[in-house]
Every structure is written in C-alpha cells, then in structure tokens.
Amino acid sequence: MAFEGLADRLQSTIKKITGKGKVSEQDVKEMTREVRLALLEADVNFKVVKNLINRIKERAVGQEVMESLTPGQQVIKVVQDELTALMGGEQSKIAVADRPPTVIMMTGLQGAGKTTTTGKLANHLRKKHNRSPLLVACDVYRPAAVNQLETLGEQLNMPVFSMGTKANPVEIATKAIEQAKAEHNDYVIIDTAGRLHVDNELMEELEEIKSSVKPDEIFLVVDAMTGQDAVNVAESFNEQLDLSGVILTKLDGDTRGGAALSIKAVTDKPIKFAGMGEKLDQLEAFHPERMASRILGMGDVLTLIEKA
Amino acid sequence: EKTRTSFSSKINNLLARYRSVDEDFFEELEDILISADVGVTTVMDLIDELKMEVKRQNIKETDKMKEVISEKLVEIYYGEDSDQIESMNIQNDELTIILVVGVNGVGKTTSIGKMAYQFKQEGKRVVLAAGDTFRAGAIEQLEEWGKRAEVDVIKQSAGSDPAAVIFDGIKAAKSRKADVLICDTAGRLQNKVNLMNELSKVNRVIEREVPGAPHEVLLVLDATTGQNALSQAKTFSEATNVSGIVLTKLDGTAKGGIVLAIRHELNIPVKYVGLGEQVGDLQEFDAHAFVYGLFADMLQE
Ligand SMILES: Nc1nc2c(ncn2[C@@H]2O[C@H](COP(=O)(O)OP(=O)(O)OP(=O)(O)O)[C@@H](O)[C@H]2O)c(=O)[nH]1
Ligand SMILES: Nc1nc2c(ncn2[C@@H]2O[C@H](COP(=O)(O)OP(=O)(O)OP(=O)(O)O)[C@@H](O)[C@H]2O)c(=O)[nH]1
Ligand SMILES: [Mg+2]
Ligand SMILES: [Mg+2]
Numbered sequence: 137m138a139f140e141g142l143a144d145r146l147q148s149t150i151k152k153i154t155g156k157g158k159v160s161e162q163d164v165k166e167m168t169r170e171v172r173l174a175l176l177e178a179d180v181n182f183k184v185v186k187n188l189i190n191r192i193k194e195r196a197v198g199q200e201v202m203e204s205l206t207p208g209q210q211v212i213k214v215v216q217d218e219l220t221a222l223m224g225g226e227q228s229k230i231a232v233a234d235r236p237p238t239v240i241m242m243t244g245l246q247g248a249g250k251t252t253t254t255g256k257l258a259n260h261l262r263k264k265h266n267r268s269p270l271l272v273a274c275d276v277y278r279p280a281a282v283n284q285l286e287t288l289g290e291q292l293n294m295p296v297f298s299m300g301t302k303a304n305p306v307e308i309a310t311k312a313i314e315q316a317k318a319e320h321n322d323y324v325i326i327d328t329a330g331r332l333h334v335d336n337e338l339m340e341e342l343e344e345i346k347s348s349v350k351p352d353e354i355f356l357v358v359d360a361m362t363g364q365d366a367v368n369v370a371e372s373f374n375e376q377l378d379l380s381g382v383i384l385t386k387l388d389g390d391t392r393g394g395a396a397l398s399i400k401a402v403t404d405k406p407i408k409f410a411g412m413g414e415k416l417d418q419l420e421a422f423h424p425e426r427m428a429s430r431i432l433g434m435g436d437v438l439t440l441i442e443k444a
Numbered sequence: 445e446k447t448r449t450s451f452s453s454k455i456n457n458l459l460a461r462y463r464s465v466d467e468d469f470f471e472e473l474e475d476i477l478i479s480a481d482v483g484v485t486t487v488m489d490l491i492d493e494l495k496m497e498v499k500r501q502n503i504k505e506t507d508k509m510k511e512v513i514s515e516k517l518v519e520i521y522y523g524e525d526s527d528q529i530e531s532m533n534i535q536n537d538e539l540t541i542i543l544v545v546g547v548n549g550v551g552k553t554t555s556i557g558k559m560a561y562q563f564k565q566e567g568k569r570v571v572l573a574a575g576d577t578f579r580a581g582a583i584e585q586l587e588e589w590g591k592r593a594e595v596d597v598i599k600q601s602a603g604s605d606p607a608a609v610i611f612d613g614i615k616a617a618k619s620r621k622a623d624v625l626i627c628d629t630a631g632r633l634q635n636k637v638n639l640m641n642e643l644s645k646v647n648r649v650i651e652r653e654v655p656g657a658p659h660e661v662l663l664v665l666d667a668t669t670g671q672n673a674l675s676q677a678k679t680f681s682e683a684t685n686v687s688g689i690v691l692t693k694l695d696g697t698a699k700g701g702i703v704l705a706i707r708h709e710l711n712i713p714v715k716y717v718g719l720g721e722q723v724g725d726l727q728e729f730d731a732h733a734f735v736y737g738l739f740a741d742m743l744q745e
C-alpha cells in the first residue's frame with residue numbers, strides 16, 4: 137500500500153519513549169511530526185492539520201502516563217480523541233417537510249457522484265422510509281445526463297421529471313414540484329449539473345434554483361479521493377448555498393479520505409451518507425468515528441496498542 | 445492558467461515576506477507544495493535537496509531561490525529524459541489504438557471526445573469504441589461526443605461484454621481504414637480486483653488483435669484527487685501498461701501536483717491536460733511550461 141498507517145510511522149518513536157514516566161515536550165514533538173505526516177498523506181488539509189497538531193501538543197505534553205498505556209499509546213489516544221471530536225457525531229437523518237413534498241437538492245463538482253447518489257437516495261427513501269420520490273433532471277449540460285437519470289429511474293421503477301436539455305434548470309425544478317404535488321410524490325430529489333465552485337454563472341444558477349424551490353436539504357456530494365482543494369470547494373458551496381449536509385462518495389475505494397475531516401472542519405456541516413459502490417443499494421449512513429480511524433490507519437494502531 | 449497564477453503568486457508572496465532563507469521559509473514552501481497536492485514524500489525530498497543546494501551555493505537571499513526551486517522541480521519531472529516523453533505514440537499509415545482507463549468520474553469519456561475532435565481536425569479518420577457497458581447512460585454519452593467530433597462510435601447494448609465491444613471496434617476500425625481507434629472503458633476503483641481483471645482482458649484482446657497495440661494506454665486523473673492518485677497510477681499500471689496521463693479539471697482551483705510525484709516515483713509522463721467541458725478544452729501537456737508556469741511571475745521579474 138502506498139500509505140503507511142500512523143502505527144508504522146510511530147513504531148520507532150514509541151519504542152524510544154516506552155518505560156518513561158512522563159511524556160516530555162521532545163517526545164510529543166517527535167510524535168506529532170509523524171502524526172502530521174500521516175494526516176497529510178491521508179489528504180487532510182494542511183491548515184486543518186496545523187490546528188489539530190497544536191491542540192494535540194497542548195493536551196499531550198506533561199501528561200502523566202497512565203498505567204495501562206505506554207506514552208506512545210497515550211499520544212495516539214489523544215490524536216484519536218481529537219479526530220473523533222472533530223468528525224462529530226453520527227447524523228444520517230433526512231429532513232421531512234411539514235407539507236410535502238420534501239425537496240432535496242444535490243450539488244457538487246463534476247463527476248463527484250451526484251446523479252448516482254440521487255438514485256441511491258431515492259432507493260433509500262423508498263426502502264427505509266416507505267416514501268415515493270420524484271427524480272428531477274436539471275443537468276441540461278452534460279452529454280446524456282438526462283438519459284443517465286432516466287435509466288436510473290427505470291432501474292428503480294421510479295418517475296423521473298425531465299424537460300429535455302433546452303429548458304432552463306430553474307424552470308425544470310419549479311415544474312417538477314408542481315408535478316410532485318399533483319402526483320403525490322412526497323419527496324423531490326433534484327439532480328444538478330456538476331460545476332466548479334469558482335464558476336460564478338453556474339453557482340448563481342444553483343442559488344436561483346434554491347430560491348425558487350426552497351429545498352429542505354441541500355447536499356454537497358464530494359468524492360472521497362479529493363485532495364487539498366476539498367476545503368476550497370466545500371467552503372465556496374457552503375458560503376453560496378448554506379448546505380444542510382455532505383455526502384461522501386467512492387468510499388469503497390482505498391483512499392484514506394482525509395477530505396472528510398477537512399470538509400467538516402471548514403463547514404461544520406454533518407456528513408450524512410457514504411457512497412460505497414456504483415450500485416443503487418450501496419449507500420450507507422456515515423460513521424464519523426470509523427472515518428477517524430480510517431484516516432489514521434487506526435486498524436494498525438489498535439493492534440499496536442495490543443502488542444505493546 | 446488560474447492554477448499557475450495563484451501558485452506563483454503564493455511563491456512570490458513567500459519570497460517577498462522572507463528576506464532570508466531560513467527554517468520558516470522552508471516550512472512555508474513546504475506548505476505551498478503540500479497544498480498543491482504534490483505529495484508528502486516528494487515534497488520532503490525536494491525540500492531536502494533544496495536545503496543542500498542552498499548550502500552548496502551559499503544562498504542567503506530568497507530571490508535567488510526562484511530559479512533553484514523551479515530547476516529542481518523540472519529536474520524531478522524529467523530526470524534523465526527529454527521532453528519526448530510527452531508526445532503521443534501515433535503510428536504512420538497504420539491503425540493506432542488508444543485505450544483509456546481510470547477510476548469513476550475522472551473525465552475519461554469527455555477526454556476521449558476531445559481527443560477524437562483533435563485527431564479529426566488533423567485530418568485523421570477516428571473510430572470510438574463504447575467499452576463502458578455498465579454505467580447508466582455511458583453509451584449515449586459517448587455517442588453524443590461522437591456527434592460533436594463527427595466520428596463513428598461502435599457500440600453494443602448496455603450490459604454486454606466490454607472485451608467484445610472492443611473487439612468489434614477493432615474490426616470496424618480496420619475495415620473502415622481508420623487511423624485512430626480510441627477505446628472507452630467503465631470507471632473502476634483500483635482496489636476492485638474483478639474489475640481490474642476485466643480491464644486486463646480488454647487489454648489482452650487489443651494486444652492479440654493488433655501486434656504492438658495498444659499504442660497508448662492513457663490513465664485519466666482528476667486534478668482534484670489527492671494522494672490516492674499515486675495508488676491509482678500504480679495499480680492501473682499493473683493491469684495495463686499505462687503509458688501516459690490525462691490530467692483533467694485543471695480549470696478548477698486544484699493544482700494537480702500529484703503528477704510530479706507520479707512521474708517521480710513511477711516514471712509516467714502526462715500527455716494531455718483537460719481545461720473544461722467543451723470539445724476544444726484539451727491541451728497537450730508541456731512539462732517545461734507546466735513546471736516553469738508554476739513560477740511564471742517569479743521568472744519574469
Ligand atoms: N465506486 C463507486 N463509484 C461511484 C460512487 N458514486 C458514484 N460512482 C461512480 O462515479 C461516476 C460518476 O458518477 P455520477 O453520478 O455520474 O457523477 P455526477 O456528479 O452526477 O457527474 P456529473 O453530472 O458529470 O457532474 C460514475 O461512474 C458512478 O458510477 C460510489 O460510491 N462508489
Ligand atoms: N471542469 C472540467 N470538467 C471536466 C473536465 N473533463 C471532464 N469533466 C467533467 O467531469 C464529469 C465526468 O466526466 P466523464 O467524461 O463522464 O468521466 P468518466 O471518467 O468517463 O466517468 P465514468 O465513465 O462514470 O467513470 C463530466 O461532468 C465532465 O463534463 C475538465 O477538464 N474540466
Ligand atoms: Mg450527473
Ligand atoms: Mg465514462
């Protein structure tokens with residue numbers, strides 16, 4: 137594997153300080169250096185890493201070593217605690233509007249997984265909550281985007297509202313709500329075209345859709361493999377749309393997924409679901425504490441603690 | 445272009461703020477490179493080499509650092525090679541087969557549409573093979589790009605065997621006397637063993653049908669991707685013989701610095717960059733321009 141887990145990184149430092157009674161400043165410095173590298177290799181944004189490291193240093197220096205733990209394990213514990221705290225608690229609830237339909241809007245960069253996740257969410261709402269969603273094809277730009285959503289609708293045997301590619305996305309969204317009311321669909325999920333957070337014209341289009349259909353949820357769909365730029369993307373989308381949550385896709389890959397931490401840190405919005413594959417039933421509730429472990433390669437760390 | 449300006453202005457700020465080349469200076473340089481997704485190992489190596497160079501040349505002032513930094517980056521990129529590594533392996537008077545691979549959603553199909561358009565503009569006869577038979581709407585998407593580029597698309601129905609589609613594509617390309625056949629494949633994460641095996645099979649069909657083919661296996665990487673791109677490059681290289689990279693979505697704010705690490709560690713060059721969603725938004729990669737471009741403003745002064 138390309139990435140060493142934190143445990144591998146800490147091996148030698150841990151050996152050196154085993155048997156000491158107190159964690160010294162120098163020990164902490166050496167260990168946080170390794171923690172920093174591990175987090176950066178996991179794609180956590182460097183500024184987020186900096187803040188974390190400072191907090192970890194403050195907490196770790198001068199701590200009495202607990203009898204049950206070696207100093208190394210203790211630093212790891214502090215790191216894990218801090219990460220878990222930053223990731224926040226589990227939160228996979230979806231809003232319910234007082235008067236149906238509940239409107240969900242999907243947004244994000246190109247290729248993040250919005251259209252697929254639109255299908256997955258619809259499937260989830262029907263299976264787990266007994267709802268009947270209407271899918272809305274508002275991507276009029278990408279070749280065959282409407283076709284893609286319609287195909288997903290067929291696979292799910294669910295209605296898809298589309299007006300082709302000549303219509304305006306704001307108008308499509310508005311008309312879709314009318315149809316949902318007439319047909320008694322209790323959820324409306326709006327698939328939008330992928331766009332760059334710095335594309336003013338297309339970002340404005342999202343604001344217009346938002347102000348005309350007043351969504352109950354606005355999700356940012358983010359590829360779990362995203363690197364340092366995740367903070368810029370999440371910050372822009374959140375500033376312009378006031379997101380209600382984030383969905384992390386492609387977590388079935390082998391990425392550490394540090395973007396999750398970065399996004400949570402800059403937006404403070406909950407990551408609600410995780411995409412775990414290309415199939416329409418591969419959507420799971422997001423588990424923040426598991427994510428923290430994954431970012432650190434914590435599987436290894438736990439065995440290390442057991443070994444020592 | 446945005447990428448480069450913001451990157452070089454950061455370096456410029458850095459040079460302006462620090463008079464002397466000290467630990468703080470290197471620490472911030474490290475941050476800048478990390479924030480461009482260059483990758484920890486490559487950055488550490490680079491910083492170490494820079495520190496040595498500073499000692500060797502007895503550099504004390506930051507403005508002397510400009511050249512040293514960019515020289516080192518170019519060195520990392522090229523190693524012993526010349527800029528020949530960026531050019532595509534296109535056959536004269538014979539069919540050239542290009543296989544396009546990568547993880548989900550990076551821009552494979554779009555890049556194929558753009559490449560087809562370029563080749564067509566150059567007067568070449570181009571055929572596309574719709575080897576993604578899995579993702580909803582994938583065939584229709586490639587067909588739309590075929591229309592835009594005015595080239596033929598060979599397809600079967602959704603769900604059919606990708607290797608069979610590619611086989612059909614080769615047959616059609618031969619009988620239509622095409623110059624270039626570009627094969628689309630479904631996106632797949634590199635840790636999916638079955639899907640990677642499927643890709644090897646597609647590759648073998650091409651090898652078997654046309655000796656010397658595929659002439660290029662292009663791995664498409666999304667510039668927004670972080671360190672995982674390195675693992676993608678490694679694993680896709682094991683399944684096929686990746687000969688080059690298409691770095692897409694460079695029109696955003698992500699820097700795509702991971703290609704330096706990939707070149708550094710795996711020796712795979714970048715051949716094209718994607719700069720938008722339109723048919724003309726593909727440029728040949730020029731590493732000198734890319735690396736020097738990161739520091740364009742600095743070098744001009
Ligand atoms: N492995 C895996 N693939 C996924 C996941 N979610 C989406 N994908 C794939 O990622 C690719 C892009 O997904 P789309 O749903 O088309 O992404 P999008 O955001 O709608 O893309 P644009 O509309 O072009 O911006 C497709 O190949 C999907 O099958 C996931 O959780 N895991
Ligand atoms: N801004 C920008 N968007 C791009 C670029 N290249 C591709 N895209 C967009 O990225 C999204 C995904 O592109 P596709 O060509 O469908 O990607 P793919 O790799 O074929 O995806 P799958 O087949 O689902 O794995 C689409 O919305 C494209 O328009 C680029 O260079 N810049
Ligand atoms: Mg889409
Ligand atoms: Mg494709």
